[in-house]
Amino acid sequence: MNQELFEKSMKQARQERLSDDEKNAIRQSILNFISNNPVRIEMTPRPNSWPFNLIQGESNIFSYKLNLAATMAILLIIAVLTGGGVTLGAEKSLPGDILYPVKIGLNEEVRGWFSISDEARGNWEVERAQRRLEEAENLASSGYLDNETRAVIESNFEAHSEKVRDRIIKFENKENFNAAVDVSSNFEATLKAHEKILAKLLEKETDTRIRGEIKPIGIKVNSGVRAAKESREKNEIKVSGKMRAGIEVSAEDKLGAAENKIEEVAKYISSVGDKISAKTKTEAESKLSLAEDVVADGRIKLEAKAYGDAFVLFQKAIRLAQESKLTVEANQRFEVDVHINGEVSDDDDDDGDRNFDIEDNLDLNIKDSIQGQAGLKAGVGL
Amino acid sequence: MCNNKALITSSYMTSMEQQFTKAYEELSDAIFRHCYFRIGDREKAKDLMQSTFIKSWQSISQGTKVNNLRPFLYKVANNLIIDEYRKKKELSLDGLMAEGFEPGFDEIKNTEQGIDAKLVIGVINQLDEKYREVVLMRYVDELSPKEIAEITGDSDNNISVRIHRGIKQLKEILEK
Numbered sequence: 001m002n003q004e005l006f007e008k009s010m011k012q013a014r015q016e017r018l019s020d021d022e023k024n025a026i027r028q029s030i031l032n033f034i035s036n037n038p039v040r041i042e043m044t045p046r047p048n049s050w051p052f053n054l055i056q057g058e059s060n061i062f063s064y065k066l067n068l069a070a071t072m073a074i075l076l077i078i079a080v081l082t083g084g085g086v087t088l089g090a091e092k093s094l095p096g097d098i099l100y101p102v103k104i105g106l107n108e109e110v111r112g113w114f115s116i117s118d119e120a121r122g123n124w125e126v127e128r129a130q131r132r133l134e135e136a137e138n139l140a141s142s143g144y145l146d147n148e149t150r151a152v153i154e155s156n157f158e159a160h161s162e163k164v165r166d167r168i169i170k171f172e173n174k175e176n177f178n179a180a181v182d183v184s185s186n187f188e189a190t191l192k193a194h195e196k197i198l199a200k201l202l203e204k205e206t207d208t209r210i211r212g213e214i215k216p217i218g219i220k221v222n223s224g225v226r227a228a229k230e231s232r233e234k235n236e237i238k239v240s241g242k243m244r245a246g247i248e249v250s251a252e253d254k255l256g257a258a259e260n261k262i263e264e265v266a267k268y269i270s271s272v273g274d275k276i277s278a279k280t281k282t283e284a285e286s287k288l289s290l291a292e293d294v295v296a297d298g299r300i301k302l303e304a305k306a307y308g309d310a311f312v313l314f315q316k317a318i319r320l321a322q323e324s325k326l327t328v329e330a331n332q333r334f335e336v337d338v339h340i341n342g343e344v345s346d347d348d349d350d351d352g353d354r355n356f357d358i359e360d361n362l363d364l365n366i367k368d369s370i371q372g373q374a375g376l377k378a379g380v381g382l
Numbered sequence: 383m384c385n386n387k388a389l390i391t392s393s394y395m396t397s398m399e400q401q402f403t404k405a406y407e408e409l410s411d412a413i414f415r416h417c418y419f420r421i422g423d424r425e426k427a428k429d430l431m432q433s434t435f436i437k438s439w440q441s442i443s444q445g446t447k448v449n450n451l452r453p454f455l456y457k458v459a460n461n462l463i464i465d466e467y468r469k470k471k472e473l474s475l476d477g478l479m480a481e482g483f484e485p486g487f488d489e490i491k492n493t494e495q496g497i498d499a500k501l502v503i504g505v506i507n508q509l510d511e512k513y514r515e516v517v518l519m520r521y522v523d524e525l526s527p528k529e530i531a532e533i534t535g536d537s538d539n540n541i542s543v544r545i546h547r548g549i550k551q552l553k554e555i556l557e558k
Contacts, residue, residue: 005556006549009502010521013419017411018428026432027406033436034399037443114401116408116452174526 094135095149122167122183129160133194136217140201141334150213178250180235181315188228189319193326195221240308251307254314258295261321280331284324291320405451413459419518420463422503434459453532508555513548520545
């Protein structure tokens with residue numbers, strides 16, 4: 001068979017789509033139908049009566065799990081008091097809050113359910129891991145991080161990290177190395193930013209009790225950064241295999257993604273204006289400028305038909321842009337100036353920031369051997 | 383109690399509606415394509431795509447448990463396509479042939495830049511239905527054999543075999 005003809009036909013078929021007018025008209029009909037046919041929720045629920053795997057989800061990872069009837073009863077009370085913004089209110093809840101089970105067991109499960117592709121599902125688990133770290137940071141900065149809330153966060157963070165790892169392994173088994181690089185790179189950038197934020201919070205914190213709670217989380221994140229980096233590098237080598245079919249298209253797609261990401265972050269930095277410190281702004285802009293340079297390098301590789309190398313560079317640019325964004329976010333949330341290095345290596349501590357490295361582990365072991373060892377053993381591996 | 387129920391439902395529903403609308407933005411073209419290449423009628427494919435989303439919402443709103451939306455939508459679309467076949471058998475190729483179109487390898491090969499969608503439909507519709515379905519899902523919808531298996535209810539292995547045989551048959555059609 002003429003393979004080229006077959007591929008051309010399939011490509012043509014994939015390009016068939018609706019016009020904007022057609023799509024809008026149908027969307028309106030569907031929205032009308034939805035508004036006339038709202039979701040029905042059973043008020044005496046049994047586990048199987050829910051539309052999704054929510055509180056009784058497939059994994060028993062949530063330490064704050066309530067049984068559904070109890071949760072619904074609480075929701076009812078809160079609905080009366082708050083006027084119905086239960087799920088919205090839950091979004092800002094932290095471990096220990098009554099709405100926290102709604103946040104992780106309902107809101108996040110529903111969002112995950114609507115993640116269409118495997119890659120989106122992987123990145124959604126990365127975001128969930130990030131949300132757990134943000135919770136830890138918020139609790140630490142407000143003085144409420146204790147042994148119990150830290151245990152909840154750690155447990156859930158590990159569960160999300162495990163799901164990210166499983167997703168990457170699935171990509172590898174399917175030889176979808178592009179997706180494996182994308183998810184592990186995103187995870188690496190995210191964890192790296194939060195490792196730095198936690199280190200800054202630790203530096204500022206004077207309460208030894210809270211310092212003792214921040215450290216085990218930081219150690220896990222540090223371990224996760226290194227594992228994610230290792231996974232990303234391993235899969236980048238496979239992507240770079242020059243003879244792999246489709247690499248040209250993948251590299252071009254990645255270029256588009258990198259350009260979009262840089263544009264998005266530039267707009268974001270511009271939108272926050274003077275709400276961040278001058279130091280952070282300079283840092284973020286400099287990182288973004290570096291991302292643009294890396295894209296330029298990638299273009300040269302693309303023109304030279306070194307598609308694998310170009311792909312890796314574009315992915316690096318996305319990571320740099322993401323780090324730039326997280327730097328700004330950290331400053332907005334905690335008024336800390338976070339410097340995130342472009343690459344993580346064993347000697348990646350030359351910027352003066354304190355990392356959660358082996359020294360921290362030893363330190364922790366001396367102060368609290370049980371807690372420290374738990375942190376070491378439970379490091380997130382990819 | 384009734385008012386309380388309404389309050390919770392309202393909050394929950396808003397989130398669901400937003401997510402479902404987002405799913406429409408991301409998947410409507412794919413579902414439309416799937417219907418179009420199976421049925422061969424653009425207007426009918428639009429109707430089927432709309433029905434797919436409406437029936438899916440109806441099902442979800444009434445409590446159907448869904449783990450992954452994409453295969454679920456395809457499953458609903460497939461059922462609608464089967465109903466359509468029952469109502470009107472083998473419309474597409476016969477229709478095209480009646481219009482004087484006889485697809486073949488040479489004709490497609492001679493088409494320079496764009497291959498017209500109708501040409502592709504013409505060739506694909508010569509495949510046996512059991513192969514047409516999986517070949518389209520694999521190469522046009524870009525679903526994995528596992529996802530296809532989830533939609534059709536067959537095993538992964540069975541789907542892989544059908545895809546292989548479908549491609550073989552397509553080869554024979556193109557080489558005629």
